[in-house]
Amino acid sequence: MRANSSRTPVNRGSHSPKIVGTSAIAHPPPLPALRILRPGQVLPFRTGQEAPVEPFKLDKDERNDAIRRLATYLRNERDEDWGDLAVRLLFDTFEEQIAPAYYNLGISQAQRATRELADVFEVNLESLKRMPRT
Known part of the structure; x- marks a missing residue:
């Protein structure tokens, strides 16, 4: 008889929830590794569309x-x-050597501004909800 035979088995799949006792803890899939894209390469979006990576060169x-x-x-x-x-x-x-750091800083600032706008938009949408008449 094995010593661990009374324990609930643990599923160790990479994207599956781990089963511990009677509760399941879902773990998100790992984040993809960061890639450095070169000019002309295509950047995949979560929507399935693709956008070309433009070189950050001045005219x-x-x-x-x-x-x-x-x-x-x-x-x-x-x-x-x-x-x-x-x-x-x-x-x-x-x-x-240095321009990519400033480019990434601009992207980070755009992401932050987009999140702030999305929060304001969500609050405005929430205020439009109507309560049922009682």
Whole structure:
């Protein structure tokens, strides 16, 4: 006779509720691993639709203006006169290494604003409910 024969069996499936005694505790499925998507890849949405991932690159005029401002900063604030190619390479490094952090910050702020708007919307909808006449 086994020592654990009187215990309720435990289902250890990855997405199934665990049975402990007479109560079931449902565990949510694990979150998917984060992926870094490259420009041109497709981002799947929960609705089943897909959206292309746009590269976060500035257009030509914005890029040239930003490079000019960076060169001006280096010259005026740091007393360093960098060549055009060096400033462009420095800007490219910032764009590649730092821009994603600011992009993600913008996404986080948009998510927070969306949640706040959804809360207000839900409160407004709740206030429209009608009580039955008694």
